Amino acid sequence: MRIAALQHDIVWEDPDANFERLAPRIAEAADQGAELVVLSELFSWGFSMATERVREPVDGASTRFLLEQAAATGAWTCGSVPVVDGQDRPFNRLLVASPGGELHRYDKRHPFSPAGEHEHYEAGDAPLQLVLGDLRVSFHVCYDLRFGDELWELAETTDLYVVVANWPSARREHWMTLLAARAIDNQAHVLGVNRVGTDPGLEYSGDTRWVAPLGEVECLPPGEEGTLLVEPTAEAVREARRRLPFLRDRRN
Secondary structure, three states: OOEEEEEOOOOOOOHHHHHHHHHHHHHHHHHOOOOEEEOOOOOOOOOOOOHHHHOEOOOOHHHHHHHHHHHHHOOEEEEEEEEOOOOOOOEEEEEEEOOOOOEEEEEOOOOOHHHOHHHOOEOOOOOOEEEEOOEEEEEEEHHHHHOHHHHHHOHHHOOEEEEEEOOOHHHHHHHHHHHHHHHHHHOOEEEEEEOEEEOOOOEEEOOOEEEOOOOOEEEOOOOOOEEEEEOOOHHHHHHHHHHOOOHHHOOO
């Protein structure tokens, strides 16, 4: 399966501007054969704590954008959105839209408390795993990456972990190291998709990368917009686990 990771800047709290910038890039990725296109965390707003301004209903503009892009390009399309769904505060909700109009959701389980995200966004309580092509894919958002035990629990049924983020440059070494660690300790592919640019308080280097089950890395240059096209396979996961059967030695 060919996957496109879009490393992109975000116009602060301006969905229409972001839709206009991202639509041609999604189309270009699909033209290059991408069957899944991955955007960043809170791709249409930025990592804003002003949830009274950025919150959207379940059928809001950002959700419709993902569905429209999937339908128009024929590629599954995903990114996270601040969605209110029957509660006072929004979820930081990762949405995966299919070309046929199906919509799958994952609510970020670990709001980033050092930035006060837990005071403005509700936490989710269940993972999302989908079969796309020959890949069993699990989806995660930013700070989730630090909680390796939860990704570990999904390893037996995961070939690819997708992590969308707004991970700041100040901790870029953590981002790169943790992505590699999650791939190596679970013997699975990991795709980390991070934004570039600045928001009112932080700078983002991107460092979007794919790490293979044995630790090989493909990545984009930091600080620049770009598209990383990768083709992870379930066979590579099976072969890594056959050659080095570490998972069978785990003790819970």
